[in-house]
Amino acid sequence: xxxxYRNSKDFKxxxxxxxxxxxxxxxxxxxxxxxxxxxxxxxxxxxVNGDNYxxxxxxNRLRQIVENPLRGLILDREGRxxxxxxxxxxxxxxxxxxxxxxxxxxSLSKILNLPEQTVxxxxxxxxNRPIFEPVIVKEDVDMGEAAYLESRRxxxxxxxxxxxxxxxxxxxxxxxxxxxxxxEISETQLGxxxxxxxxxxxxxxxAGLESFYDTDLAGEKGWKQVIVNSLGREIRALPAGKRPxxxxxxxxxxxLDLQQELESxxxxxxxxxxxxxxxxxxxxxxxxxxxxxxxxxxxxxxxEEWKELINSETxxxxxxxxxxxxxxxxxxxxxxxIAALESGKATPARTxxxxxxxxxxxxxxxxxQEGGHGTLAMVEAIKKSCNVYFYHLGRDxxxxxxxxxxxxxxxxxxxxxxxxxxxxxxxxxxxxxxxxHNEPWYPxxxxxxxxxxxxxxxxxxxxxxxxxxxxxxxTFYRPHLLLSREVRGGVEEAVKPPEVLGNVKLKPSTLQxxxxxxxxxxxxxxxxxxxxxxxxxxxxxxxxxxxxxxSAGVKSEKLAESIRDNAWFVGFAPxxxxxIAFAVFVERGGHGGEAAAPIAQRVMLKFFEKKDKPPxxxxxxxxxxxx
Amino acid sequence: MLERRSIHNLDxxxxxxxxxxxAAGMGMVYSATLGGPLTPLATKQIVYFAIGLxxxxxxxxxxxxxxxxxSYVFYAASLLLLVYLLIFGxxxxxxxxxxxxxxxxxxxxxxxxxxxxxxxSSYLSRNRSSGLTPSNMLAIIVIVGIxxxxxxxxxxxxxxxxxxPLIAVAAFLGGMRVRTIFVLVMIPILALPFFWNHYLxxxxxxxxxxxxxxxxxxxxxxxxxxxxxxxxxxxxxxxKGFLEGTQGQLKFxxxxxxxxxxxxxxxxxxxLGSMVVLVLYFVVIYRCIAIARAARDLLGVYLxxxxxxxxACQVLINIGVVLGLMPTTGVPLPLMSYGGSSLITTLAGMxxxxxxxxxxxxx
Numbered sequence: 001x002x003x004x005y006r007n008s009k010d011f012k013x014x015x016x017x018x019x020x021x022x023x024x025x026x027x028x029x030x031x032x033x034x035x036x037x038x039x040x041x042x043x044x045x046x047x048v049n050g051d052n053y054x055x056x057x058x059x060n061r062l063r064q065i066v067e068n069p070l071r072g073l074i075l076d077r078e079g080r081x082x083x084x085x086x087x088x089x090x091x092x093x094x095x096x097x098x099x100x101x102x103x104x105x106x107s108l109s110k111i112l113n114l115p116e117q118t119v120x121x122x123x124x125x126x127x128n129r130p131i132f133e134p135v136i137v138k139e140d141v142d143m144g145e146a147a148y149l150e151s152r153r154x155x156x157x158x159x160x161x162x163x164x165x166x167x168x169x170x171x172x173x174x175x176x177x178x179x180x181x182x183x184e185i186s187e188t189q190l191g192x193x194x195x196x197x198x199x200x201x202x203x204x205x206x207a208g209l210e211s212f213y214d215t216d217l218a219g220e221k222g223w224k225q226v227i228v229n230s231l232g233r234e235i236r237a238l239p240a241g242k243r244p245x246x247x248x249x250x251x252x253x254x255x256l257d258l259q260q261e262l263e264s265x266x267x268x269x270x271x272x273x274x275x276x277x278x279x280x281x282x283x284x285x286x287x288x289x290x291x292x293x294x295x296x297x298x299x300x301x302x303x304e305e306w307k308e309l310i311n312s313e314t315x316x317x318x319x320x321x322x323x324x325x326x327x328x329x330x331x332x333x334x335x336x337x338i339a340a341l342e343s344g345k346a347t348p349a350r351t352x353x354x355x356x357x358x359x360x361x362x363x364x365x366x367x368x369q370e371g372g373h374g375t376l377a378m379v380e381a382i383k384k385s386c387n388v389y390f391y392h393l394g395r396d397x398x399x400x401x402x403x404x405x406x407x408x409x410x411x412x413x414x415x416x417x418x419x420x421x422x423x424x425x426x427x428x429x430x431x432x433x434x435x436x437h438n439e440p441w442y443p444x445x446x447x448x449x450x451x452x453x454x455x456x457x458x459x460x461x462x463x464x465x466x467x468x469x470x471x472x473x474x475t476f477y478r479p480h481l482l483l484s485r486e487v488r489g490g491v492e493e494a495v496k497p498p499e500v501l502g503n504v505k506l507k508p509s510t511l512q513x514x515x516x517x518x519x520x521x522x523x524x525x526x527x528x529x530x531x532x533x534x535x536x537x538x539x540x541x542x543x544x545x546x547x548x549x550x551s552a553g554v555k556s557e558k559l560a561e562s563i564r565d566n567a568w569f570v571g572f573a574p575x576x577x578x579x580i581a582f583a584v585f586v587e588r589g590g591h592g593g594e595a596a597a598p599i600a601q602r603v604m605l606k607f608f609e610k611k612d613k614p615p616x617x618x619x620x621x622x623x624x625x626x627x
Numbered sequence: 628m629l630e631r632r633s634i635h636n637l638d639x640x641x642x643x644x645x646x647x648x649x650a651a652g653m654g655m656v657y658s659a660t661l662g663g664p665l666t667p668l669a670t671k672q673i674v675y676f677a678i679g680l681x682x683x684x685x686x687x688x689x690x691x692x693x694x695x696x697x698s699y700v701f702y703a704a705s706l707l708l709l710v711y712l713l714i715f716g717x718x719x720x721x722x723x724x725x726x727x728x729x730x731x732x733x734x735x736x737x738x739x740x741x742x743x744x745x746x747x748s749s750y751l752s753r754n755r756s757s758g759l760t761p762s763n764m765l766a767i768i769v770i771v772g773i774x775x776x777x778x779x780x781x782x783x784x785x786x787x788x789x790x791x792p793l794i795a796v797a798a799f800l801g802g803m804r805v806r807t808i809f810v811l812v813m814i815p816i817l818a819l820p821f822f823w824n825h826y827l828x829x830x831x832x833x834x835x836x837x838x839x840x841x842x843x844x845x846x847x848x849x850x851x852x853x854x855x856x857x858x859x860x861x862x863x864x865x866x867k868g869f870l871e872g873t874q875g876q877l878k879f880x881x882x883x884x885x886x887x888x889x890x891x892x893x894x895x896x897x898x899l900g901s902m903v904v905l906v907l908y909f910v911v912i913y914r915c916i917a918i919a920r921a922a923r924d925l926l927g928v929y930l931x932x933x934x935x936x937x938x939a940c941q942v943l944i945n946i947g948v949v950l951g952l953m954p955t956t957g958v959p960l961p962l963m964s965y966g967g968s969s970l971i972t973t974l975a976g977m978x979x980x981x982x983x984x985x986x987x988x989x990x
Contacts, residue, residue, distance in 0.1 A: 016757055016802070021920070023800055024932065028916045031939055035909045038943070039902060041950050045860045046898040053860025060857065061873045229877040 062238075063228050068202075069219030070165055072247030074179060074209065076256040077282075077483055083179055083210075086168040089146040089161050092134035093123060097158035104158060111149065112138045139299060140166065167203075167298040173291035175259055177319035178283075178419065178481055180208020181294035197221075206297065208319070209250065209481060212418050216485055219247035249486040253282035261606040262287050265599040270587040271566075272320035272460040274479075275603055278468030278572055278581040280498035281477030283417075285603060288320040322415075322422040325457035326585065329545030329592065330385045330527075331570045332406075332452030334470065334514055336393055337378055339405035341510040345397045348378045348513045354388040361444055365391050368544075382517035383526040385542065387451050394450025399441060402449060403429035408504045410476060411458055415465045416501060417479045425462055428455035453546060463570045463583030469504060470518075471539075471572035471581045473511060476501040515539055519575050522597075528569060531597035536608055539578075540571025540600065542592030565589075569596030573604055580607050637687075638984045641914035644907045645962065645977050649676055649970070651904060652963030655892045658870050659884035659965070668884060668965055675967035679974035686741075686978025690986060694979070695752070695926055698745035702770075705742040708735040709777040722781045734968035736778045736786045740937050741975050743774050743790065747797055748929035755925065758802040767797045784831070785957035789944070792936035800932060834954040851881045856951045859893040859901070866897030884965040886957060889949045904963075905946075911977075912939050918984045927983040934976040 045053065074083035091112060098104060105123070109116040119137060126135045137159075141149075146161045153160070167182050183206045189195050198204065204218065205211035222244030227235045253276075262273060262285045275285040292309055309317055318324060328335075340346035356372035358365050367373065367387040373380075381389035394402060406412060412427035426432070428449060430441040448454030465479055478499040487493050518539035521528045527542040545566045567589035572578035582600050589595030653676065657669035686694075708726065712735060716723030725732045747770045754763055771794045779787040799808070815822075823832070837852065858874035867873065872894035874880045883891045893901040915935035922928045938961055945960040947953035959966055961973040 019802060020800060020928065024916060024920055024928075027796070027799070027932070028913070031912055031916075032909075034943055035905065035912075038946055038950065038952075039905055041952065042859070042893070042898060042901050042905070045856065045950065046862050046893065046901065047864050049860055050863035050898075053857050054863060056857045057861035057873055057879075060854075060879050061877050227873075227877065229879075235877065 061227050061229075063226050063234075065224050065226055066199075067222040067224060067244045068165075069221060069244035070246040071167060071182070071203075072217040072219065072486070073249040074217075075249060075251045076254050076259070077252060077284075078255070079251065080256050082169075082171065082175070082252070082254070082256065084168045084170060085165045087163050088140040088166040089143070090136050090164055091138045091141055091145070091149060092160050092162050093137050094134050094158045094160065095123070095126070099158075104156065107156065108137055108159065111152075112141065112145065114138060134160070134162075167294075169294040169298075171260075172293045172295065174263055175254060175286060176208075176291045176294050177288040177321065178208055178254070178286045179294060180210035180212075181206055181297035182210050183297050207317075208419060209252070212420055213250055213482065213485075216250060217247040220245040245488070248488070251483045251485065251492065252481050253277070253280075253284060253483045254286070254481065255284050255607075255610075257610060258285040258603055258606055259287075261285075262599070262603050265602040269589060269595070270314060270320075271585045271589060271596075272324065272587075273582065273584040273599060273603075274321050274461050274464035275580060275582045275607075276464055276468055276479055278471040278578050279477070281465075281468070281479045282483065282498075283479055283481050284580065284607070286321050286481070288318070290314050290316045292316045319419065319421075320585070320587075321460045322417060322419055323459070325423055325425050325459055326566055326568075326587075327454070327456055327545040328411075328452040328458045328463065329543030329566070329568050330387075330452055331463065331541045331543035331568050331592075332449075332456065333382055333385060333390050334518070334541050335406050335409055335411070335466075336390050336397075336402065336450055337382060337514055337517070338409065338506065338510055339401050340378075340393055340397050341513065342405060342506065343397060343401045345401065346378070346393060348509075350393070351375055351377045352381070352386075352389045352392055354386050356388075358388045358391055360391060360395055360447055363444060365447055379513060379517040379520065382514075382541065383520040383524065385521075385527050390450045391447050394446050395443070399429050399446045399449065402446070403427050403432075406456075410465050410469060410504075411456075411462055415459075415461050415479050417461055418481055422461070423459050425459055426455055426457040452543060460583045460585045463568070463585070464581060467570045467572050467583055468578070468581035470511070470514060471578035474504045474506045476503065515575055517541075518571055522571070527591075527593040528571070528597045530593055531569060531571070531601040531604070533573065533601060533604055533608065536573050536604065537575035538571060538573040538601070538604065539575050540569055540597065542597065543568030543570065544590070544592050565591070567592040567595035569593070569600050571600065573608075579611065580604060636985045636987075638914055638918065638981055641911060641918070641977070641981060641984075644910040644914070645974070648904070648907050648911070648962040649679075649974075651892065651907075652888065652960075652965075652970075654869070655888050655895075655963060656884050656965045658872070658895060659875060659888060659891050661870060661876070671967075672965055672970070675970045676974075678967065679971040682971050683974040683978035683981070686975045687982040687985060689982075691927065691930060691979060691982045694745060694982075695749040695930075698742070698749040701742040702746035705735060705739040706773060706777065709739060709774060713777060713780055716781075722783045724778070724781045724783050724786070731967075734786075734966075736774075736781070736783065737968035737972040739774045739778070740790065740972055741979070743771060743793060744930065744933040744937065744976070744979070746770055747793060748926055748933055751797060751801060751929055752924065752926035756802075758804070759798060759807075763801055764798060764803070767794055767801070771797075783957070788956065789937060789941050789958060792940040793933055796932050796936040797929065800928065834956075837954070851887070851955055852948075852951045854879045854881060855887055855890040855949050858887075858890040859949060862894040862897040862901070864898050866893075866895050866900055869895055871895060885959055886945065886955075886964065887949055888964050889946050889960050892963070893949070908942050912942075915980050918980050918987070921987045922983050923987050927987065931980045931983045934980050937976060938973065 070085050073081055075081055105116055105119045109119050122137055123135050149156070149159055149161050169176070169179065182203050185195060185198050185202045185204045189204070190198060195204065205214035210217065222242045224241035225238040227238065229235055258275060262275070266273070266287055266289050270289050272288045273285070274283060276283045341348065353375050354367055354373040356367050356370055365387065369384070369386070372388070373384050373386045376384065376386055376389060406427040412425055414422040414424050428445065433439055433441045445454050449456050461479060465476065469476060478501050480496070482496065484493050484495045518541055519537060520526050521542065522532050522538045522540050528540045531538050531540050545568065565588070567586040568583070569592050570583045572581035582603070584596040584600045586595040653669060653672050656672045660668045712723050712726060716725065717727065724734050724736055726735050747767065750766055750770060751763065754766070756763060771790050775787050775790045854874060858872065858880045861874065870876065872891055874894050875883050875891040880887055880890055892904060912935055915931050915938070919928045919931035919935065922931055941958050941961045944953060944956055944958045948955055948958070959969045961969060
């Protein structure tokens with residue numbers, strides 16, 4: 001480097017010149033050191049830790065967005081939709097664009113017909129969420145409101161309308177208990193193995209088929225990766241990702257026509273009914289009343305509606321068909337007859353005399369017929385539902401035989417229907433009494449059980465299965481609602497073959513006696529004549545069971561207060577090779593023959609009307625062939 | 628005035644480094660404002676560069692002795708402008724540092740760097756002494772202190788601080804004793820707690836605190852530092868490519884066409900690119916120092932070293948902020964950041980240094 005101060009006249013002496021030279025050199029060294037340090041820092045940031053920072057940069061800009069699949073449809077046995085998805089409009093507020101908060105709140109309150117306070121609260125609820133996350137101000141507004149808001153985008157740029165698929169139960173409370181409902185997954189459910197992979201806010205089946213077949217209906221979530229800018233706005237989607245896979249459609253064994261007939265026949269009575277195919281276990285119609293509207297649950301909804309449903313004394317959320325346990329009443333006389341005949345402790349020819357009451361173990365037991373039925377044999381005793389005949393029969397065959405055959409005929413255990421929380425009911429005997437009450441069995445209890453009272457408890461679904469077992473000659477098919485499901489891509493899987501759960505061996509003679517008696521109940525002036533259909537040989541048995549549970553003995557006088565009693569009608573049709581079996585139960589409906597039998601008749605009429613009419617498609621084809 | 632011989636004596640290495648940095652700057656300004664509402668800024672920067680080039684040629688064409696003889700006039704004029712701003716200036720972004728001239732805004736504070744440098748060099752070269760006399764020290768403090776205070780009052784402490792290296796360099800080269808230097812370094816260190824408690828404003832304290840621990844406030848004051856480090860680090864060895872920097876293009880990086888342009892460059896060009904830029908800056912500084920050593924007189928030494936100090940100080944503060952080594956100050960990166968005042972002033976300063984080189988040989 002040129003260093004020509006020596007020749008310069010500017011400098012007074014050599015010392016000063018040397019000092020300047022040294023100090024410039026010092027500055028140079030100092031700055032060189034700082035630059036080296038910076039270079040080292042850059043190398044450390046970019047080369048050594050480059051991968052870390054690249055990941056941080058990706059976290060900044062990439063967002064994984066879950067795409068929810070559409071839930072599978074639920075169809076009836078003929079493919080008619082029962083549960084669908086519909087488009088719902090939600091009103092969203094973008095807080096990033098919110099300038100004049102109070103003004104917006106006021107106009108939203110007016111347009112959406114919400115109190116201003118509610119609008120404010122809903123905005124407030126998102127206080128701790130990222131600012132770019134829109135506030136749902138109102139859910140599921142009608143088309144008019146949505147259109148009105150869209151037309152005012154210029155005045156209210158911060159408000160928008162977004163669409164969201166919602167579960168739609170188009171027949172409202174039809175078969176509501178069987179179908180169930182959906183709702184947001186709860187925190188307790190999130191912890192369970194079954195719901196691995198779900199996250200808060202996800203919609204799952206909460207009850208009924210929606211819950212039982214949730215895995216099928218839910219489909220598979222998809223995801224996409226999007227690039228967002230520093231404001232969290234989506235800039236574009238990346239090719240990586242997976243499209244969501246819609247859930248499988250379920251085809252049910254339910255027949256919408258029969259179901260609707262059943263619903264209208266039930267009117268607003270309380271109770272339950274099950275109609276099924278005795279040769280397969282396919283459930284054709286099922287009802288539980290009072291019902292509820294599952295659409296209510298599909299909303300992020302008001303707490304009041306919840307409370308109303310939960311706290312109602314009539315328990316509208318309970319599926320009475322599988323969860324309510326009732327005394328079977330006189331229907332149990334069929335079980336009694338089978339037990340007596342099969343155990344060989346009685347023959348159909350066994351006769352008895354009914355004076356209208358009997359005294360057993362020093363107690364007086366009444367028949368429902370004042371003055372008595374006189375002398376009758378087994379078939380007639382069933383037909384007239386004579387209590388005295390069965391009091392004596394029960395006393396003679398004993399509780400152990402009754403219990404053995406009640407179990408064999410499906411009582412005291414769940415039927416295995418494809419719905420959760422099915423109750424098993426109770427078939428009492430000595431062991432049961434000791435186990436649950438730690439008390440000996442009192443012989444008087446056997447007398448109550450003989451006419452289907454006492455500690456005996458059955459569910460409507462058990463009764464329907466029992467009817468079909470009598471009808472089909474002894475085979476237990478698993479009762480089920482799912483006929484087939486759509487496998488991926490619109491292809492339907494084969495209809496599920498009926499599943500045999502067991503057999504009960506019954507002598508043909510026994511079956512013949514029981515069927516004959518049940519036929520006479522309906523067709524020969526018995527207690528169930530209101531269910532008769534000409535030419536269809538309906539067989540059935542009425543039951544009229546006390547609501548107030550008898551403890552040790554039967555308070556026979558209570559039977560007279562029919563308005564407080566539960567009504568049963570259980571049976572099948574036709575007598576030979578039955579095509580439909582049923583159990584109808586009307587809570588506090590009065591006499592079985594009056595309250596329950598007409599409902600069974602209406603549904604069966606519809607059933608046979610459809611069966612006997614050639615399919616509509618064929619008629620159309622004929623019409624075109626012969627113009 | 629501009630002799631033929633002088634052109635042959637131009638320091639081409641310095642000129643090349645300066646122009647390369649300008650070119651890189653314009654490219655990065657283009658990238659930083661791409662697709663946004665600021666796209667024409669790259670075009671504007673080209674215009675500023677042209678003006679700056681003219682200022683540089685002007686600064687090297689006139690003999691620096693002539694400029695020094697007029698230095699007090701320039702100095703007084705620029706101080707008047709600063710006073711005018713304090714009284715009449717309209718606050719833009721909370722400071723009254725902008726002179727509004729119709730469609731063009733100008734920051735007189737930038738220009739004042741050159742006039743202060745000229746005045747200081749001129750005074751010191753005329754009042755030589757053996758060792759630093761108290762009167763010279765006082766003069767240094769007054770000449771630099773007046774614009775410092777005026778600018779700090781705007782308030783623009785970041786720009787004001789970039790004047791301080793002039794005091795340091797002048798006092799150091801003027802012959803301040805090593806013992807005195809040691810005492811002067813110790814005083815601020817000891818006085819720091821007092822200063823902190825009584826003089827720093829809250830936002831300034833926050834800046835320092837979040838600088839020490841950016842995670843204190845990742846969405847607020849620490850955000851800039853954090854995003855800047857992410858941008859630099861994620862560039863890796865070779866960078867994400869021109870216009871491909873995600874931190875910059877998706878606007879995670881704050882003030883990316885001005886104070887954080889180095890971060891954008893580091894993200895898109897990687898370690899190799901930042902190394903080249905850093906080396907170019909070092910070449911500029913090295914050449915300034917070499918020119919100071921080659922200067923024919925003390926005025927040349929002070930001019931070159933002063934210009935170098937102003938330049939190096941801004942470069943190191945700016946990159947230091949970008950790397951998270953210093954609290955955010957609002958100092959632009961000379962030659963690369965968007966902004967006409969800074970670019971034109973820096974080029975003019977480089978013109979002065981080239982001027983000293985061209986006239987290093989005694990006629």
